[in-house]
Amino acid sequence: RMQCSIFLVILLLCFCSLVIRGDDQSENDSTSKNVEVTEGETTGDTRYVLEDFVPLSKSHLWKLMMSFYDRKGPKSWTEGGVPNFVTSNSYIAKAYSKMLRGFLDDCHARRNDLNIDDSKPLYIIELGAGLGKFSFHFFTAIMDMQKESSFPFKNIVYVMTDFTDSNFNAWQTHPSLQKFFESGQLDAAIFNAVEDKSITLHRSKVVLSPGSVVNPVVIVANYLFDTLYHDVFHIEGGVLKEGLVSTGSTLNESADPLNPAIIERLSNQYRYKATTASYYNHEEGEEANWRWMLTWYLDHFSASSAASDATVMIPVGAIRALRRLTALSSQRSLVLSGDKGNSGLESFKGLFDVDLSVDGSFSVMVNFHAISLWFASQGGYWVLDPHEHSYLLVNAFVLDPPLKKQNHQEKLPSCTSTACQRDRLERMNRQMEVLSNRSVSLFPNLLQAFEDYTVKFSPNDYLEVYKTLFAFHNPSLDTLTSALRFADWDTDLLNTYSLPLLKLSKDLNHRTQKVLKEGMQLAWKNYFCSETNIDVVAEIGRFYIKIGDFDSAAEKYEFFIKLQPDSYVGLNNLGICYMEMDRREEAMELFQKALQLAPDFEDPKYWLEILNEEAMDGYDDEWDDL
Secondary structure (H helix, E strand, C coil): HHEEEEEHHHHHHHHHHHHHHHHHHHCCCCCCCCCCCCCCCCCCCCCEEECCCCHHHHCCCHHHHHHHHHHHHHHHHHCCCCCHHHHHHHHHHHHHHHHHHHHHHHCCCCCCCCCCCCCCCCEEEECCCCCCCHHHHHHHHHHCCCCCCCCCCCCEEEEEEEEHHHHHHHHHHHCCCCCHHCCCCCEEEECCCCCCEEECCCCCEEEECCCCCCEEEEEEEECHHCCCEEEEEEEECEEEEEEEECCEEEECCCCCCHHHHHHHHEEEEEEEECCCCCCCCCCCCCHHHHHHHHHHHHHHHHCCCCCCCEEEEECCHHHHHHHHHHHHHHCCCEEEEEEEEEHHHHHHHHCCCCEEEECEEEECCCHHHHHHHHCCCCCCEECCCCCCCCCEEEEEECHHHHHHHHHHHHHHCCCCCHHHHHHHHHHHHHHHHHHHHHHHCCHHHHHHHHHHHHHHHHHHHHHHHHHHHHHCCCHHHHHHHHHHHCCCCCCHHHCCHHHHHHCCCCCCCCHHHHHHHHHHHHHHHHCCCCCCCHHHHHHHHHHHHCCCCCHHHHEEEEEEHCCCCCCHHHHHHHHHHHHCCCHHHHHHHHHHHHHCCCCHHHHHHHHHHHHHCCCCCCCCCHHHCC
8 A cells, every 4th residue: 555655646746747847838938849740731720840949030030031032022012912102102202302302401511520522422222122113213203303402413323232133133124224224323232231241233333342432321221121130128027038939830841941931821939038238249349339229228118207018129130231331431321211110119018929910921010219229329310200100100310420439338337226227217318318409400401301201291191191092983083183193193093093084084175184194294204114003004105195195105105015015905006106107107017916916806907997098087086995
C-alpha cells in the first residue's frame, strides 16, 4: 500500500509539473509546433512556424513584404490590391508643389541656414515610386509652377527610386514618363531605402553620395513608411518592453517561405520583455537620438499627467532611410510624407499587438509622432497633419544643419524616480516648444502652404469628396462639369461619366463647348497610362470628333492604337479623323484593317464606300453614332 501511495504522489507531482509548464507556455505565447503535412496544404487553423521570436524589425515579415512587391512589380497596384489613388492624384501633387515652393521661397529669403545655390541641381528624391503615377503628377505640378518659383525650374532633377527591378524597368518604357525622361529632368535609380547609402542615377550616371549634394535634398515618401520595418514597444507599469514576434501562417509553404500568398494567411504571435531606452545601440553614431526618442515615450507614459500603459510603434526603417538620405546633403533637407498613421498620443494608449492591414501586401500604421521626435532630437522642425484620418496623414519635416549640432540626449539625466522622469520630460518638451516656435519665423511660406493644403482641406478630404462624385444618377451637364472641375478633370472620373457627357454634348453653345474643350485638354495633360484606364483615351478622342476637332481627336486615337493595336473601333475612328484631315490613303488603310479584325463591323464598310466613290458630302451628322 505504501509503495502504491508513493507511486500516486509521484504521478500527481508529474502531472502538476506538466500543467504548470503548460500554463507558462500559454502565458509566454509560445509558438505552435509544426505539423507534418503535404506542401502547400492547409488543415483547418493549424499554424506553421516560419520563424521563432525575434524583434519585429528583424522578422521574416519584411522579407515577405519585399517579395510581394518584387514579384508583382507594377501589378501590385493594378492587380495586387494595393491602394494608390489617395497618394497618386493631381490634388496631392499640387499640395506638395505648393509646400515645395513655400520652402524654396523661405530659403531664398535667407530666413534660415538652408542656403540654396540656384546654379546647382535641386534633387527631389521619391522613395518607393512604385507605379510612377505620383511622380508623373508631381513633376507636372512642378512644371506648372515654374513661372512662380524662386528657384530655376531647369535645375530641378526629379529622381524616381524603388528597390525592385520590375518597377524600375517598367518606368523606362512607360508612355506617360518618356517626355520627362527625355527632358533630362526626370531620372531613376534602384535604391533600397533602408540599406543603400548612395544613389546612382540611371540616365545621367551622377552618383549622389553622402555630402555630395550642394542644395538641400527634397525627400518624398508616400505610402512607403507603412511598409518599411518597424519595432513595437509596450510601456507597462513604467517599464519599457520590447516586442518580439514569431512569424507563422496557416498556409504550409516550406518550399517557398517568401511566397506572397503567405501574407493572406499570417498567424503571428508576440512576446514582450523588459528593456531600456538605450535599446538602439548600433545607429551609426546617432544612438543618442534614438535614446532621446524612447526616453520621451517612457517618461510621458510613466510620469506625466497622461501616464498610462501604452503601445508604441517605432518606424525604424523610415528613420534609418531618412538618416541616409539627409546625409547626401549634409542633413539639409525637406521631407514630405503622406501615409496612414498616427500623430496623436491617445492612439498609443493600451497594450495591444501589432495590427497588420492586409491589402495584397500588408502595412502598419506609421507613428509620425516618433519621426517628429527624431527630427526634434537633432534640432529639426516638423509640422504634423492634425486630422487623425485612417487613410492618409500628410506631414512635413525640415533639418537645418547648424541646429543639428545641439545634441539634446547627452544632457538627459538618468532617472530612478518618477519626479526625476517628470522633470526630464518637461526639459524635453521645452526644447521641442522652442523648435516649434522658431519654425514659424524660419519657414512661414512652407507653413502657410501646409495650412492651406493640409489643415484647411487635406488630400484625405479630397479623397472623401472625390469618392462621392461617382454616385450621381442622371447628372446634368452642369453637375458633371462642376464635379470634373473639382477633380481637376481626373480621367478615372471622366471615364465613369463619359457616356452621359457625350450624350449631353450633342448641342453645345460656344461657351459650354469651350469649357469642355479646356477640360478635356486638362484631362489629357493629367492622364497617366495604366492597364486599367486605356479606354479613357478613346473617350476623349470621341469627344473631339463630336465637336469637329479632328486634329486633337487623331492625336488621342494615335496614342490609343499604340496601346491597343487590335481595337477595330479605335482604328475606324482614327480613320474618320484622317479622312476629315484629307489623309485619305491612310484612312483607307485603317478602315481595311478594322474590317480584317471585325468583318461584320458595318462602319468601316460605309466609310470605304464613301472613299471609293469620292463622295464626301453628307456624313457630318454621323458622329453621334460613334
